[in-house]
Amino acid sequence: MSPLPSKLAYVPFVSVEHMMGLVHHIGIEKVLTDLAAEIEADFRRWPLFDKTPRVASHSDVGVIELMPTSDGETYGFKYVNGHPKNTAEGLQTVTAFGLLADVDSGYPKLLSEMTLLTALRTAATSAMAAKHLAPKGARTMAMIGNGAQSEFQCLAFKAVCGIDTVRLYDIDPSATARCAANLAQSGLGVVQCRSGEEAMEGAEIITTCTADKQYATILTDNMVGAGVHINAIGGDCPGKTELHRDILLRSSIFVEYPPQTRIEGEIQQLDPDHAVTELWQVIDGCADGRTSDRQITLFDSVGFAIEDFSALRYIAKAIQGTPYFTQLDMIADPDDPRDLFGMFQRAKPQTA
Numbered sequence: 404m405s406p407l408p409s410k411l412a413y414v415p416f417v418s419v420e421h422m423m424g425l426v427h428h429i430g431i432e433k434v435l436t437d438l439a440a441e442i443e444a445d446f447r448r449w450p451l452f453d454k455t456p457r458v459a460s461h462s463d464v465g466v467i468e469l470m471p472t473s474d475g476e477t478y479g480f481k482y483v484n485g486h487p488k489n490t491a492e493g494l495q496t497v498t499a500f501g502l503l504a505d506v507d508s509g510y511p512k513l514l515s516e517m518t519l520l521t522a523l524r525t526a527a528t529s530a531m532a533a534k535h536l537a538p539k540g541a542r543t544m545a546m547i548g549n550g551a552q553s554e555f556q557c558l559a560f561k562a563v564c565g566i567d568t569v570r571l572y573d574i575d576p577s578a579t580a581r582c583a584a585n586l587a588q589s590g591l592g593v594v595q596c597r598s599g600e601e602a603m604e605g606a607e608i609i610t611t612c613t614a615d616k617q618y619a620t621i622l623t624d625n626m627v628g629a630g631v632h633i634n635a636i637g638g639d640c641p642g643k644t645e646l647h648r649d650i651l652l653r654s655s656i657f658v659e660y661p662p663q664t665r666i667e668g669e670i671q672q673l674d675p676d677h678a679v680t681e682l683w684q685v686i687d688g689c690a691d692g693r694t695s696d697r698q699i700t701l702f703d704s705v706g707f708a709i710e711d712f713s714a715l716r717y718i719a720k721a722i723q724g725t726p727y728f729t730q731l732d733m734i735a736d737p738d739d740p741r742d743l744f745g746m747f748q749r750a751k752p753q754t755a
């Protein structure tokens with residue numbers, strides 16, 4: 404019989420079922436608020452992190468990406484895909500999982516599903532950015548693109564920014580109907596709209612969260628009035644954008660990590676030296692955010708590794724003392740570290 408794995412062999416694993424249980428246990432709006440605070444805290448210590456544009460493997464139909472970072476103590480990465488054609492085949496556009504490891508030993512500390520966690524962290528990051536950039540007292544958000552991320556976005560803006568009304572629009576009315584039904588008990592006023600223009604009426608915040616592998620024009624220049632905050636989520640790959648270029652030219656643009664956003668974000672439509680502000684600097688107080696009521700602020704979000712790192716670290720803390728994880732026998736841990744083969748040998752089934 405194989406010897407039992409040692410304690411060091413085990414890595415806590417959070418499955419999809421556990422993630423759902425944990426988030427219900429804590430309460431989704433509290434999770435979104437806590438995540439926004441965790442991400443904001445890491446944006447305040449931004450210079451300390453290892454940073455690199457994510458490593459992307461593109462195909463004609465989608466992209467598979469690895470997103471690594473480290474704060475010197477803990478290393479993290481996420482695997483994530485983006486395949487806009489997937490929903491038509493009954494698959495999700497975005498799926499993900501991720502890992503945290505101890506920098507000192509290199510041993511993994513947590514393995515987790517991240518499809519749900521990506522939706523939560525993206526929504527928390529969007530709302531955290533809007534807290535710093537959106538007009539004060541904003542209550543109404545237009546939500547364009549009512550797919551997998553959309554309810555999470557709406558709830559994060561309610562919990563973190565005090566949004567009380569969302570105006571939904573999707574080219575597929577059944578997506579809007581589903582999103583509205585899912586938000587029926589949320590306490591948000593929900594308005595189903597038949598066009599992007601209708602969704603825009605009275606909105607101080609505009610979130611675009613569509614999926615299309617092309618230079619799309621979800622918002623045209625005439626749809627965007629003075630003073631609004633745009634939270635642009637769906638333009639996150641080379642050749643995949645949502646906003647007309649003229650909107651960018653009228654906006655103050657805030658980004659996560661410029662070397663990645665220049666490749667993937669809305670600003671891929673602009674000159675490579677077009678001025679942008681790094682969001683962490685606004686949070687840290689060393690750069691201006693919104694400076695006037697008529698200014699259009701644009702968070703050109705593509706999703707950066709530090710947000711996933713913050714989210715994984717939050718989950719690692721949150722599962723302590725709960726039943727929402729299992730231990731995976733993931734690390735080979737021989738008694739003598741150099742006798743890996745001996746451990747393998749002892750596991751050989753005995754013949755009678």
Ligand SMILES: NC(=O)c1ccc[n+]([C@@H]2O[C@H](COP(=O)([O-])OP(=O)(O)OC[C@H]3O[C@@H](n4cnc5c(N)ncnc54)[C@H](O)[C@@H]3O)[C@@H](O)[C@H]2O)c1
Pocket residue numbers: 485487490496497521525547548549550551552553572573574575578612613614615619621635636637638639704705706707
């Ligand atoms: N910035 C980030 O951090 C981040 C994180 C996660 C996902 N994303 C991106 O967000 C986007 C949405 O992700 P999802 O998981 O919700 O995708 P999804 O496929 O579930 O939903 C996308 C929705 O957009 C709608 N849509 C497509 N074209 C439209 C148009 N012209 N007008 C209005 N609606 C339109 C579709 O009908 C669909 O309902 C994707 O592009 C994804 O890559 C970004």
